Amino acid sequence: MKRILAGVACFFVLGHIVLAQSIYSFQGLGSLNHQGMPNNFAMGEVGIGTPSVWHINTQNPANLVYNNFSTFQVGLEVDRRKFSGDDVSGSDTGGGLRFLAYAFPIMPGKWSSSFGVLPYSSVSYNTFSSGEIPGTDGDVSQISDNRGEGGLTNFFWSNGFMIKNKFLVGLRINYTFGSIEKKTTISIGGTDVPLSNVTYEELESYSDLNVLFGAGYKHKISDGRYINFGAIYSPKSSLNGTSELFLIRLTNTGGEIETVPVGESSLQFDLPQLFGLGASYERANLYKIGFDLETQRWSKAGEVAQRYNNSLKVALGMEWTPDYDNVSSYFKRIKYSAGFNYYKLPYIVNDQALTDFGINFGASLPVSGFSSLDLAFKWGQLGESSNGLIKETYYKIVIGATINDRWFIKRKYD
Template sequence: MKRTLTGIACFFILGYYSQAQSVYSFQGLGSLNHQGMPNNIAMGEVGIGSPTLWHINTQNPANLVYNTFSTFQVGLEVDHRNFEGEDLSGSGTDGGLRFLGYAFPIMPGKWSSSFGILPYSSVSYNTFSEGEIPGTNGDVSQISDNKGEGGLTNFFWAHGLKIKKKLLVGVRATYTFGSIEKTSTISVGGVDVPLSNVSYRELESYSDLNFLFGLGYAHKLSDDVMLNFGATFSPKSPMNGQSELSLNRLSNSGRELENIDIGTENIRFDLPSTIGFGMSYEKLNQYKLGFDIESHQWSSAGSDLEEYNNSFKFALGFEWVPDYDNVNSYFKRAKYFAGFNYQKLPYIVNNQALIDFGINFGASLPVSGYSSLDLAFKWGQLGESTNGLIKETYFKVVLGATVNDRWFIKRKYD
């Protein structure tokens, strides 16, 4: 138990610094993270209509009914990105805690619950620009150094119930919290103009509660073939917070000379209403083919300071087990995943919508009993290198562990 708690603490420490670096994370709440587990990520980020016995479904709470074992999941993510634009290029790598969750049956096969944490958004960027101040005939120049870090985290508690033989319902309550710090340092100087450095800092902190509702339906085509359906809905949710503003005058070496506290104000950011639908065709212990469609109404959400597009996502994935009952071949008993996803993001840059495309694959390797070591990989591309935009080509690696066991059951025999 002590080793387990120490390991969990280490994951939390690492997770605190988990930020996926992206030049586009300066907008809104930052880069929005997929709210799924490694098996979902590996399967193209499919999960709304794709239930599983062995992993926690964080995309549709109704599918928690399938968790008849006590399931503990934890994992890390590493994100490497290459940036390419007009006359610029670069790269960056970040990583940390990706997920931590626990699910358990209250009435096995009828009612299950889960709780855990997932990163909702991440902010990590550092942009630099240099140019002449208009009207000075090139005698005065300005250098801007913009940095941002932080993000929001979701702590969720969900329940899934079977209300009829084939119909499932679920609800997830999520407490979203975190802070985002943005700093802009401007240096102005030139001919007969002494160098002046000013830093503007804004710290936004948010915390509030939001809900997700889910439905699930399983239609049995034969003894080992299932057709699964799922749907989710989340209403528009206001998220309240505070913004702290300050202005710093700096020396040429970067030392703070004067700090001016501009003040604190209450702010609000509306999370969008969302609708999702998923379906999967499954032959038990052999293969599964599924897809998800999601729509997020960002045009009526966000803040009054920025304009957003409605976002849309399509995901398609495949799961395959070569030979589930083969006791002689380890890799034939493993699960293999592949898929892709296409997403129109809510953020607008240079009057253009951002498109994110990814190809996913991975595996779930059996360890002991019903537990597994889970691997997921994603190659993706965000934005483009023309029209004043920056193209981000990234590769994500997710390493997770799943422990399935029958906990909290009183032994009948010693």
Template sequence: MKRILTGITCLLLVQFVHAQSIYSFQGLGSLNHQGMPNNIGMGEIGIGTPTIWHINTQNPANLIYNTFSTFQLGLEVDRRRFSGDDVSGTDTDGGLRFLGFAFPIMPGKWSSSFGILPYSSVSYNTFSEGTIPDTGETVSQLSNNRGDGGLTNFFWANGFSIKKKLYVGVRANYTFGSIEKTSTISISGEDVPVSNVSYQELESYSDINFLFGLGYRHQLSEDRFLNFGATYSPSSSLNGSSELSLIRLTNTGRRIETVTVGTEDIQFDLPTTFGYGMSYEKLNNYKIGFDIESHGWNSAGSDAQEYNNSVKFALGAEWTPDYDNVNSYWKRAKYSAGFNYHKLPYIVNNQALIDFGINFGASLPVSGFSSLDLAFKWGQLGESTNGLIKETYYKVVIGATINDRWFIKRKYD
């Protein structure tokens, strides 16, 4: 336990993943999948795909399956390539991906979980240049726009069994974090001294929102099951504050003066969301399932920007060749694959953004019921035509799951 607590302390000092994305300048930034490596490996499904070996962060009703005390942690590395009209580049980032703990309070009746997951990330750096109108093209202007930060969910979730096959759950999220956006404008030209000015906006948010879940398990035979799940998150507001500063710079970029223009209270409305999932499972052998999620972004967001309703479809499968084989380690491992299609809420050049991904994963058994969890995703966001930029990315997630029976009083010394 001391080693685990030490590991938690060290990981909390590691920065969350803030992979660079051109499109993270919008809204709250790039929205992160709220699942664990086993979910990522299966195409990011989890609403109707319960498991006793991992924490389900997508549907709190499925926590009822956690009969062990489960601790999960993991890191992610994100590699992106950008391409478009006269634009190309790459970026690599990595950091903490998730941290969670689940345990049964009344085994088979009530299980609880808490942890942290990145909700959104902002990381971009764009340039533009041109001339100022009505100056005879003698005065040029260079703009450098940067953004950094993101929001984090600290969650507490509970799953309950209300009948033998019917489960309900609720997850409370404390969403917090800050987003810093800076625009630096440089003006120069004939008979015009060089002038560098930065406009810096710091947005900070903190508020509570909820996710409700429902699960049902239908037994077809001794070892075959149909699993159903549904989730609902009502619209809620993220309250925060915004501080705008004006910064004068020297030609070399050194600050001369910083003036706080003003501070105001702000509000960002999170959308109403619905999710549905279903899976077919042969116990300790294979499972296949799908998820559908819809997010009502057209009535959410802020007054400064319009959004589309978004939808996500995911399909995935998991396979264990021979769960009971004591002679072959690789036959006891779990292998997974899947894909997902996500129409994002953000609109660029009057076009909706599409994020498509193909996923693979593996859960390698270690001591007892614990495992080393691996997931890989190849994805593509946007396109390289119509004034957009295409992002091709690779994500690698490495996690560890520790399953044990903690908090049980010894009967014998």
């Protein structure tokens, strides 16, 4: 079974990433992705104050202390979206690698470390607009085709430490990198005016370091009953990059005639200050109930030329195992999860704040040893179909593999 999971992992790593379109990903750095694992995703995306022994916690590095096994996780996400609004409808499907992480104890119970890859943002959109050229009495019209694709990725290295009296601290260092390509093709033509096509192409490339600090505390109420607390903080930091602009002349049929480099300039996008709190109640090997609250000060970050809201995310979820030790019933050993979340996005469209609401559920299916196959599903709604906005109804499926083992330990007996 472990060989099968390793093969699935290699397939995911080598797989090509194709993102589903989101109308609102033209804003800022694109659609911002959840930074947790499938077990967190299935619990409504909680994780700041909800530690796990069997899975890697990528939301709060302090919780890595509980990973006493060497843990490898990899997973795939499939995203299906439907669009609706004033005279607008459509759908799109995409998917690709969702996460890849490895955690291992350096001093079991005292210090654990982890590294991996998580998508930070995604850009994938294609919009059209048309209208008459002013002053031409309707004889000349213009059509604009706007496309964007790409996104940013976090390569992270995290460490969690146990301090006196069950107090935990952690540090995650992110190397955020990636590129975003934006194209606008303008077609002008009309009565006695030959069709003219031109494309403006902008390639934004980013790479920089940023950090996130974590803290946690586990309070024992009685045997097998605990309350967990967690907090995360990331200071405002600069994400530096470059922008290259090209002008492409096209034939009437869309063929490329000439590409003219317009110029290159430096970019600086300020990543906002982040603060999050989380808490959970745990009955060991039976159930957990967790709650997260997270906010980012986007109004003091982003781009100077664009206005943002401070974002707010609220998440609530639970995990339940009917009978962890039951050897006769496989289904009673499965971890079942459910939750929901509300997210006020930083982006503003038509002077309105965007909101995202989602309902999540999933299961962690035990396989060989302490490993598992993790499944998660989310139904969500982004935006609305009135006030000049477009409503996106989406479905996300996350399929992950978790391999837990005691690696790098010298055998005493053969």
